[in-house]
Amino acid sequence: MHTYTGSRREPREYSLVRLQRVVSELQEGGVPVLLDLFCGTGGATMGYFNAGFFVIGVDRVPQKYYPFPQFVADAFAFVRWAGDIFDAYHASPPCQIHSKTRYLVPPHQRRPHKFIDLIPQTRELFNGLRYKRPWVIENVVGAPLDNPLLLCGTMFGLPTYRHRLFESNVVLAGMPHPEHVLRSDDIGNKKRHNGVPLMRQYSGHFGGLAMAQEDLSMYWARVAGISQALPPVYTEYIGGQLLTKLQPSTLS
Numbered sequence: 001m002h003t004y005t006g007s008r009r010e011p012r013e014y015s016l017v018r019l020q021r022v023v024s025e026l027q028e029g030g031v032p033v034l035l036d037l038f039c040g041t042g043g044a045t046m047g048y049f050n051a052g053f054f055v056i057g058v059d060r061v062p063q064k065y066y067p068f069p070q071f072v073a074d075a076f077a078f079v080r081w082a083g084d085i086f087d088a089y090h091a092s093p094p095c096q097i098h099s100k101t102r103y104l105v106p107p108h109q110r111r112p113h114k115f116i117d118l119i120p121q122t123r124e125l126f127n128g129l130r131y132k133r134p135w136v137i138e139n140v141v142g143a144p145l146d147n148p149l150l151l152c153g154t155m156f157g158l159p160t161y162r163h164r165l166f167e168s169n170v171v172l173a174g175m176p177h178p179e180h181v182l183r184s185d186d187i188g189n190k191k192r193h194n195g196v197p198l199m200r201q202y203s204g205h206f207g208g209l210a211m212a213q214e215d216l217s218m219y220w221a222r223v224a225g226i227s228q229a230l231p232p233v234y235t236e237y238i239g240g241q242l243l244t245k246l247q248p249s250t251l252s
């Protein structure tokens, strides 16, 4: 047993041998395994799963509604502990420091662990992996990502713009970006205003959980998780491309 102390909560005990065995059995059965760091409620996870990966999540906070195995741990300490046993890696480090909405939080109310830029450290972590594996770092517009791909809800027919950027060590193909013709409902998440359809934002403590779950195909998730999540269809699109770039597993 390995005592793991990277979590903000009490130290957890995980078996590294057990994890290695589970991952290698999946790989030997032809199922690639992706590690989703900063997994939150699992929007990104679900997309990679839909693309064909089995996904293991890591978040420093226990995610009650996360629909896959989750390790409660600090992302960096987890990778140092588990090593490079996964076929591909995704990371969504906290985005508050880069988000337009940061100005809504007065400086004295900004919690330091949320207002921190972990992107350089995440890139360094991935570049330092012993075996070259496809990796992706996701964040909001304004984040310092290298040559990122932008995805927008309109590319997938979603009723939300929710722009997100993706940096990777493999070339990711983009999509045409449809013009934004509809206004977003800034306050609520109404479907229409004066008969005109509106785009939804689903940020903060939004109302209309059932509509958000349906719009984003995130039926398992709740308001707090959805407001921070990637629509699964984004990572399903990216995951499909990562599948074509996988190296033969070191374990099989």
Ligand SMILES: C[S@@+](CC[C@H](N)C(=O)[O-])C[C@H]1O[C@@H](n2cnc3c(N)ncnc32)[C@H](O)[C@@H]1O
Residues within 6 Å of the ligand: 037, 038, 039, 040, 041, 042, 043, 044, 045, 058, 059, 060, 061, 073, 074, 075, 076, 092, 093, 094, 095, 225, 228, 229, 230, 231
């Ligand atoms: C933007 S959310 C991730 C959303 C997720 N990609 C999704 O699609 O549902 C960022 C998450 O990072 C977690 N987090 C922040 N710092 C962390 C750290 N050092 N290690 C692990 N998780 C961390 C937070 O608890 C939060 O759940």
